[in-house]
Amino acid sequence: MAGSDYAPPVDPIEILHRDDDLLVAVKPEGLLSVPGKGPALADCLEARLRADDPGVFLVHRLDRDTSGVMVFARNPAAQRHLGLQFERRHVEKRYVALAAGQVADAEGVIDRPLMADWPNRPRQMVHPDGKRAVTRWQVAARHAGHTRMILHPETGRSHQLRVHLADLGHPLLGDPLYDGPPAPRMMLHAEALSLFHPSGGARRTFVAPTPF
Template identity: 45%
Template structure:
């Protein structure tokens, strides 16, 4: 995929690449030939040193970090594992939220894989691994006369589909989510309205805190 790196690059040095991942593209290849196309696959064609650090869901856009050597990969991966990074996502959800503006509200309920309905995940209070997110209202507005809210989400843990399941759990699924939104909510947007908008982590060599902001496309 010519010029993919050029088109999506946010930051690059000898150790780190930060990419603006498009919605609808896998972070890494899936199982089977039909799912080989991914951000990692395309980057490797242009930069063979590309190493995976973390992932975003296929339909989520925004900030995605790759390392350019093993030491950097290990250093940044540990930051993600030990929750030392700062992450903020922007989303549009169904309905008008009633939480006070400027306040962050907590969602603290475990999320697990739903073996009976793959690839879905579900909120399960009895599950052993915790899942914690915070959300803040930016504005309440309407799409096609349907009430929606623009919010900021801060995941503390990093469970699969966590933000999508947590917003569904509180009765406000993400607009455009073909797995968790209502039929009406799915019809309001052509994509999942979830974007990794801000990320901070410590550079593996310099020790400097790097802060990245990626404009929300919806």
Template identity: 40%
Template structure:
């Protein structure tokens, strides 16, 4: 049986959009999910279907029908993953290179989600059955720290922090070529490539994307950099560094066609992740060391320089 909740609008809330009002009073439900329920005619005002931009009036009776969660069809798998931290609301993991974060068409096993379903009793349902718990993600061939939400309350709070750009995300990357300046900021909009739809690109009508970078070490033909994300667009660091003539070493999509090193993808590691815990309100920060292949590559470059 679906759960039905009823709310009567008080004078203090008159004039608010219904989706905004409901997202404020229903603790575990995001505005986007409320909008989806409105589209599905699960939310009614005085017995009538409504729209997300409806401005609520005094004494409006709003009924919200919350469907039973769809049973997860993704199989829980006993896959070894490194858990850096876990409590009732979140789990922080160190994702290895080569692991896909969540299932997608043609790739329904061996993902981080499959592994987490085996280890965690619950994961948030906001992103549906395919991406339970996934608030943000990193590419298959990017390693490093990732936070996963175990319930919708945590998911909503973490997603809001990501939207407000208050989450601290620092990556270590190895680029092609020697970057001359010690630090810089790349502020270029990113969107779908107009021709190659699986690629991202710098496009005029794209979403604003900002990456701050700092040179850590220079080699004969490469540069080790620290990249801090201000925004978090798909493939942001990979696209941005390529746009200034310094694509990532090993990048099969945005990098050089001829690669000197036999890597399984781009040399990119999510080293630091910092955020406010959704329940306690305390700042938490996690870091993970560079994977072995990355450390070995750096040592090799030092010897070659």
């Protein structure tokens, strides 16, 4: 992505939760999670949060054009604790997507390995030599020309949901990288994230309602 093509939203960042260990924010569509290469791509959610809270630590990422819940740590111990939860797949994630066409089945599991499509970066692709990637899905509603789906990624590969839906034959609306039909935005939103709190271990769930 060239810096000249980057026009992130300027609205204030919505904060869902803040305590001594966690900062949970809603990343808007069109804003990078972390800085890109060069000063033109420096504006990102991490930088905006650190402007007000220098002790914020990155834990995970969302693609630029995906909106939704992101959790940050507010101290190194919490960052380690949360990082292990992601690594060990203790974090539960729910996404809402609008996929092209009519998905026939009511639910399913996509278990297809992914790797970088190096000649066509940043594209990823299904490949037998890739890393295992698993996505559970359910149909929420069918509309003329598209299907509203609930996605539960069990792994966290780059572009996993985008590639899996395209491989299913139903790419995301607004995702030209994977041949999705035009839309006002990429129709993928991280609606909910559930994790164990670093202090005390209680499971907490944070929700950002889907904007489409």
